[in-house]
Amino acid sequence: MFERPPNLTHPLLESMSRRQLLKAGGALMTLLVSPVSLAADTRILAVRVWPAQDYTRITLEGADALKFSSQIVKNPERLVVDLEGIEFDSVLQSLPSKILDSDPYIKLIRAGRNRPGVVRLVVELKTEIKPQLFTLPPVGNYGHRLVLDLFPVQEVDPLLALIQKSSPESAAAGQTADAPDTTPTRSERQPELARTPPRALDKAPPTDRDGLTRPKVTRMITIALDPGHGGEDPGAVGRAGTLEKDVTLSIAQRLKARIDNEPNMRAMLTRDADFFVPLGQRVNKARRVQADLFVSIHADAFIKPEARGSSVFILSERGASSTAAKWLANKENASDLIGGINVRTRDAHLARTLLDLSQTATLKDSNKLAKAVLGEIGDINTLHKNAVEEAGFAVLKAPDIPSILVETAFISNPEEEKKLADEAYQDKMADALLRGIKKYFAKNPPLAKSKLAMLE
Structure with missing residues (x-):
């Protein structure tokens, strides 16, 4: 009589149904033919x-x-x-x-x-x-x-680059102008801490060909032009595919050429090509060349395509002047996220600077500049609002430079997108911005700087 062979079945298998056994066997075969060490490739x-x-x-x-x-x-x-x-x-x-x-x-x-x-x-x-x-x-x-x-390894010095790019005529004008005492004042020895607001140098300044009051300027005026967005950050995109970063650079380059042709004036660009510049570096570049003005140029979009018109913004001490202004500021301030900033190397000095809004004189001068520019661009395009607007734009937070942000038109509006892509309109906008800047300086001529301060 034969004995029953010992039970060789695993207890786990005894509790499984035939269908479960088939599934387990299939999974085992898959493991045998598919090495688990090879994960799916990243595309x-x-x-x-x-x-x-x-x-x-x-x-x-x-x-x-x-x-x-x-x-x-x-x-x-x-x-x-x-x-x-x-x-x-x-x-x-x-x-x-x-x-x-x-x-x-x-x-x-x-x-x-x-x-x-x-x-x-x-x-x-x-x-x-x-x-x-x-x-x-x-x-x-x-x-x-x-x-x-x-x-x-050797960081590009924006002031040195500006001097090297200045035309011989502009350099000569700066050298032959009436120069004050070369002993730097306290504010000139510490340009990062404070700047005295502009005051008139003459009681009865002459007028130029345009009938604008022209003060006697004893030094070169430096204007920082900031074409919004760039590189990885295209900015707003119009329905026809027009990129804000292209429009802003083109207008800024046209304005720079006009400023450089003015006696005793020169302009620097925070970017002169299609590359990304973090918001903080834009402010720092302007401060390093001791800019007298900071003009940020944009052509933004809004959630409603019917939104239209040009606007001029200054920094708000309290809050945005409208819901749309707050929306635009939040969108612009997200530029670092889109463009891609290395958060580990964020400028700690800038973090302190952005909180220093105590220089009310700078904000007052920003408002004067904004009003002068708004009055000029209103002649070439509908104004989104007839008054200067306020919002917390990061690029306007230099405490010692009068700063404005110009929305040249809404690229999200099909009609205005056509304008923005048109070279004739870009020329008109550059002309209007220059007239506004000159009107501001006609009433608020800059204080003299020593040669030493200009080369620091």
Whole structure:
């Protein structure tokens, strides 16, 4: 008589139905043929390169968060970046072709598969750099971004660049003007702490060809022009595809040319090409050249396409002058999120500066400038409001420079979008802004500065 063989069935299997056993077996077979160590590759959606004299930015946009490691290699100078968990596809293959010969910092880029699941980028450099690499979470129309910012070891000095770009005629005018005592005053020795508001130098100043009062200016007047947005941050986009960043740069460049042609006046641009400048750096650039005025140029959008007209804003001490003004300010202040700022390197000094709103004289001068400009642009376009508006725009928070923000028109309005894209309208806007600036200085001529202060 045969004995029954011992039960070799696992207790867990005894409790499972036939269907459950089939499912478990299928799952086991899947594990056997599919290595669990190979996760799905991250897909690269886009690559972009933004060259500029200030710095060059490379942006890699992925469907998921990008993992990377990097190192600087010497002799010759190279930046090596390994991208993990991705494969070398057609998007990455296009990256080398995006490098321009005119790029100040990048000679060329080589990209290829380094090992399974790792793509290596080798950035051959024209000079020594200080790289900043950081990731950004999805925002707006962007997915996950890896940003490679290549800064020069010797930071670009906006004041030196301004002096070098000044025309010989302007430089000569500054040198031959009646110069006061070269001993710097307290405010000139500490330009970051305080600036005395402008006062008239002559009791009966002469008038110019336009009939405007022209004070006797004993030094070069410097005006900081701030074209809104740029680079990764396109700003508002019109229905026909017009980009705010393109419009603002074009108008600012036209205005700069006009200012530079004026005797004893010169302009600097916070950006002179299509690249991103954080809001805080825009303010700092203006302060570093000891600008007499700061004019930020925009062409924004609103939630309603019928919104139209030009506006001029100053900083608000209390709150926005309207719901629309608050909405616009919040939208503009989000520029750092869209453009992509490395929060670990945020300027601590600026954080203190933005809270220093005690210089009421600066706000009063900002209001005078805004009224002069508003009166001029009202001659070329409908005004959104007939009064100067107020809101908490970050770029208007320099405590020692009269500052305004000009909304040249609403790019979200189809009719005004056509105007903004028209070169003739851009010229008219630049002319109107210049007339407003000249009217302001006709009544509020700047105080004299010593040569020493101008070169600090």
